Amino acid sequence: MAATTPPSAAYVGIARATAAAGLFAPCMVGGLEGRFLTFLAAMSRASRVLDIGTFTGYSALAFADGVVGDDATVVTIEADDAAADVAAAAFAAAPAGHKVRLLRGDARAAVAAMVAAGEVYDLVFLDADKGNYWAYYEAGLAMLAEGGTLMADNALCSLLYAPDDPIRASLHDFVRRVAADPRVEQVMLPVREGILLVRKVRAPGG
Template sequence: MTPQIEEYVNSHISREPDYLYRIDRLTNLRMINGRMCSGHIQGRLLKMLTTMAAPKRVLELGTFSGYSALCIAEGLQPGATIDTIEVDDELEDFILQNISMSPDADKVRLHIGDALEVMKQWDDNEFDLIFIDADKRRYIDYFNRAIRLLRKGGFIIADNTLWDGHVVETCRHSSQTQGIIDFNDLVANDPRVETAIIPLRDGLTILRKIAD
């Protein structure tokens, strides 16, 4: 997406809520890797996908600054919740501050720790939607656990699955790129899910669980 197209899209989609704009700004001002924040375009898509799927229980792996969790929370029906997991405990105060800005703050439960360890507390088929946006080297591990926690008919959304186009390069891949490639190959051939990739930003894969 060229800067011109991105500007055009930004001006022709639903407005970004003021509190999310502030969180995006704070993320980019305070954090070296602020680009990891979902941002306006992807955020509106996450909100719409959540509204369409109407999940009661959502799980997010990789909170970062809380932007994507709050976009998902915005799309939740009353009584629905999102559990979000962040491994970096130094981000906890920043995340909680950002969550407090949202009118949907009561829908969000933050967990600090290793995602695979935190996920052990939940039972199979407990979630309706799972968003994966954590360590790219562990995407297959996350998927293998997430597919068990997801009810049949539920959705997994995985971010960064085109990884700046590195997935199609023929040179030696970094461990993160290889993690994404291996994940993409796995889910493309897994009979338990149907798969679509949206070439938005860094690539967004949508999986629907069709079999246990």
């Protein structure tokens, strides 16, 4: 972090509001990963981002600071009202917050409706309930624009859970299934608890 541009006041505010609300602060992506998300959105010239799992808004705002274009949009989904309240206040106060559209409710239902509606995104970020990562992954791939990137956060953190915790097995299985998926190529980055970056493999001649 000493060699990384520090978070702005908007992100410091999110961290303080998260603590004040008694929410689990480690669920935030934090300063290093947040700066990475901003850079990735900017470098890829993304204009539409889907953030599955808002928590208190750090990742969505990071994307909002990086997306390109007057109509750039970050759609973010959160099921927990307490976390969504903190996020909504953060977006209202941040300079780039107007680019974020916060959806409240079950992410599984939300992404299924998005797929059915034919929505398309340049970046898709998975950071919701880990037991449903594969369902979010399939939906994300279905909505991913040509040349787009899907990211799965916490992809290396299975060992943080107890051996009998189903989340441990689910994350491990998810990473192995992605590695064996012939539709994509991927790279695992050891940033915080692991970020798995995935993109579709182009068909020969495509």
